[in-house]
Amino acid sequence: MRLRAGASAALRDAGRVGASTCLVCHRPMMASSAAWRVLSIQQAGIHSSSNRSSAWAAAVQVATNVVGNVAKRAAKDSMTIDPLRTVAKEMKFLTGNIRKLLGSGHPALDRVAKYYTQAEGKHVRPLIVLLMSRATHLCPKSPRDVAPETSRGIDTSISPMQILSDVNPMTSSTSYESEAAESANLDILPSQRRLAEITELIHTASLLHDDVIDHSVSRRGAPSANLEFGNKMAVLAGDFLLGRASVALARLRNAEVVELLATVIANLVEGEFMQLKNTERDERSPKWSEETLSYYLQKTYLKTASLISKSCRASALLGNADQHTVEAAYSYGRNLGLAFQLVDDMLDYTRSGQDLGKPAGADLELGLATAPLLFAWKQMPELGALVGRKFAQEGDVQRARQLVLQSDGIEQTRALAYDYSERAVAAIADFPDSEAKDGLIEMAHKTIQRQK
Numbered sequence: 001m002r003l004r005a006g007a008s009a010a011l012r013d014a015g016r017v018g019a020s021t022c023l024v025c026h027r028p029m030m031a032s033s034a035a036w037r038v039l040s041i042q043q044a045g046i047h048s049s050s051n052r053s054s055a056w057a058a059a060v061q062v063a064t065n066v067v068g069n070v071a072k073r074a075a076k077d078s079m080t081i082d083p084l085r086t087v088a089k090e091m092k093f094l095t096g097n098i099r100k101l102l103g104s105g106h107p108a109l110d111r112v113a114k115y116y117t118q119a120e121g122k123h124v125r126p127l128i129v130l131l132m133s134r135a136t137h138l139c140p141k142s143p144r145d146v147a148p149e150t151s152r153g154i155d156t157s158i159s160p161m162q163i164l165s166d167v168n169p170m171t172s173s174t175s176y177e178s179e180a181a182e183s184a185n186l187d188i189l190p191s192q193r194r195l196a197e198i199t200e201l202i203h204t205a206s207l208l209h210d211d212v213i214d215h216s217v218s219r220r221g222a223p224s225a226n227l228e229f230g231n232k233m234a235v236l237a238g239d240f241l242l243g244r245a246s247v248a249l250a251r252l253r254n255a256e257v258v259e260l261l262a263t264v265i266a267n268l269v270e271g272e273f274m275q276l277k278n279t280e281r282d283e284r285s286p287k288w289s290e291e292t293l294s295y296y297l298q299k300t301y302l303k304t305a306s307l308i309s310k311s312c313r314a315s316a317l318l319g320n321a322d323q324h325t326v327e328a329a330y331s332y333g334r335n336l337g338l339a340f341q342l343v344d345d346m347l348d349y350t351r352s353g354q355d356l357g358k359p360a361g362a363d364l365e366l367g368l369a370t371a372p373l374l375f376a377w378k379q380m381p382e383l384g385a386l387v388g389r390k391f392a393q394e395g396d397v398q399r400a401r402q403l404v405l406q407s408d409g410i411e412q413t414r415a416l417a418y419d420y421s422e423r424a425v426a427a428i429a430d431f432p433d434s435e436a437k438d439g440l441i442e443m444a445h446k447t448i449q450r451q452k
Contacts, residue, residue, distance in 0.1 A: 083446070085440035087130040090193055094126055098204075101244050103170030112229050112237040113244075115150045116204050119220040123306060125203050127194035128336070130188060132315045132329055133196075134436035135428065137187035137336060139316075139325040154194045154251050165248065189254050191318045197309040198261065201245040206307075208238035208266050214366055259315040264307045271302030278369040284388045288377045290416065295440060296374055297338065304344075305337025306329050324430070331427035332440065339447050342417035345370035345411055349401065364397045371416065373400060376409030414448075421448050 065136030077197040086089060099117050104110040157164060210216070212231045218224055226234040242265060249261050249397045279286045280295045301309075310366040312333030316326045346361050350374050363370050369377070380403050391397050404410065421444040 023140065032181065037167050073142060081435075081438045081442040083127060083131060083443050084436045086134065086439045087127065087188070090130050090188060090196070091123065091127060094123060094197065094200070095120070097193075098200055100170040101168075101201065101248060102241065103168040103195060104240070105169060108233070108276055111235065112225060112233050113240050114209060115225050115228065115237070116219065119222055121204075121220055123200060124340070124443075125199045125311060128308060128333065128343035128440070129196040129199050129311050129315050131436045131439045131443065132332070133188045133192035134259040135317060135431050135434055135440055136316045136319050136321045136325050136329060137436075138186075138432040140322040141320050142322045142326075154190050154248070156251065158250060160252075162327055189318060191254070192315055193258070194248060194252060195314055195318060198245045198248050199307065201241050201248070202261065202264060202268075202307060205238040205241035205245065206233050208241065210272075212238075214362065216362070252318070254314075254318060257317055260310040260314050260317075263308050267302040267306040270351045271299050271304075271306075274299040274302065275368065278367070278387050278390065286384050286388050288374075288381065288384065292377075296371060297370070300338055300341045301334070304341040304418045305334050308337035308340070318332050328430065330426050334423035336444055336447060339417045339420035339424065339444070342371050342413055342420065343450060345448060346372055346413045346417070347450075347452065348372075349404060361397075361401065364400055367391055371403050371413040374409070375412040376404045376407035379407045379409075396444060418448050421445065 009227070095117055102110070102113045104113060115171050157166075168176070207219060208225055211219060212226045212234050215226075216224045217227050224234075225237065228444075246262075249258050251260070279292050307403055309330050310333070313326055313330040316329040321329070325348070345363065346360060348370065364373075369387045373383060373387070377387065383400060383403055386396050386400050389396070391400055424444045425441050428437060
C-alpha cells in the first residue's frame with residue numbers, strides 16, 4: 001500500500017478531529033474509528049488479503065485519503081453532475097423494454113410479474129451499467145475474439161421457438177428494437193443496453209422474493225406484491241423474472257457474461273442464507289469480534305454488491321475492453337455496492353418509512369444485526385445478548401435501537417460507506433475523461449448523500 005509524505009501527521013489530525021467531529025457528517029465520532037475501520041475491512045473475505053502488521057499503514061493511508069478527499073469534494077460541490085443526463089435516452093425506454101421482456105400469455109402471471117414496474121424505482125443498477133458502458137467505450141480494447149453482434153440480434157432465439165415453448169405476446173412488437181436503436185448512443189451496444197435491463201430484472205426478482213421472506217407490507221410506496229397477490233404468486237413471479245432474465249442473458253451469446261450473471265443469482269440465495277444468522281457461529285451469547293463485521297460484509301457482498309460488480313464487469317466484457325479495464329469496472333461496482341448497502345442499513349435507523357418507501361426499522365424487527373448495530377456492539381457489550389436471541393424478547397428492539405443511537409455506530413457506518421465510495425472512485429481513475437466517467441464518480445458521491 002502506498003504512503004504519502006505527512007501521512008502520520010494526517011492520521012494524528014484525523015484522530016483529533018474525529019474525537020469531536022466526523023469528517024463526513026460533522027457529528028460526534030470516536031478518534032480511533034478510522035484505524036479500527038480499516039482493520040475491520042482487512043478481515044473481510046471479499047478484499048485482497050493483508051497481514052495484520054499492515055493495519056497501521058492502511059490506517060495512515062485511509063486517514064490521509066479521507067482528509068484530502070473531503071477537501072477536494074468540498075471544492076467540487078458547485079459543479080454537480082447529473083449522471084442520468086449522460087444516458088437519458090437509454091433510460092427513457094428502460095421500463096417499457098423490461099415490461100416487454102416480461103410479457104406472458106397467462107393474464108394473472110403477466111400482472112404480477114409487471115407489478116413492481118408500475119411504480120418507478122430508482123433504477124440505480126441499470127443506470128450504473130449504462131454509464132459503465134459509455135465510460136469503458138473509450139478504454140483500450142482486448143485482442144480477444146468476439147463473435148460479431150450484428151450476425152444475430154439480442155432478441156433472436158438460439159433454439160427453435162417450437163422447442164422453447166416460450167409464449168410472450170409482446171415479442172411481436174417491432175417498435176422495441178427501432179426505438180432503442182434510434183435513441184441509443186453509438187458507444188453503447190445493444191447487448192449492453194439489454195444487460196442493463198437484465199440487471200434490473202434480477203434485482204426486481206430478488207425484491208419479490210425478499211418481500212416474502214421478510215413479510216414486507218410495502219414497496220416503493222405501494223402494497224408489496226406478497227400482500228397484494230399472496231406469497232405463492234409473489235414467489236412464482238420472482239421465479240418467472242429470473243427465467244426471463246436467463247433467456248435474455250443467453251441471447252447475448254457471451255459465455256463469460258452468462259457465467260457472471262448466473263453466479264449473481266446463486267450469490268443472492270447464498271447471501272439470504274447467511275442472513276439467517278447474525279454471526280458465523282450463531283451463538284446464543286455471542287461476543288463481539290472483527291470476524292462478526294467480516295461476516296456481515298461478506299453477506300452484504302453476496303446480497304447487494306455481487307449484482308452491481310458483476311454487471312459492471314459484464315458491461316466491460318461486452319464492450320471488448322482490455323483486462324485492466326474489466327478488473328477496474330468490477331472493483332468500482334463491488335465498492336459502490338458495499339457503500340450503497342451500508343448507507344441503506346444506516347437509513348433504517350435514521351429515516352422514516354414514508355421517506356424510504358418501505359417500513360423503517362424493519363431490520364431489528366426481523367432479528368437482523370446490520371453495520372450500525374455491529375459498530376455499537378463493540379462499545380456496548382450489552383447488545384451481545386440481544387443479538388444472540390435476535391431481538392425476540394419484548395423490549396429488545398427498542399433497547400437495541402436506543403443503544404445504537406447512543407453510540408457512534410451510525411457515524412462509523414457512514415465513515416465506512418464513505419471509504420468504500422472513495423475506493424470506487426479510485427478504481428476508475430485511469431479511465432479516459434468523459435461525461436460517463438464523471439457520472440460514475442457522481443454516483444459514488446450520491447450514494448453517500450442519499451436519504452432514501
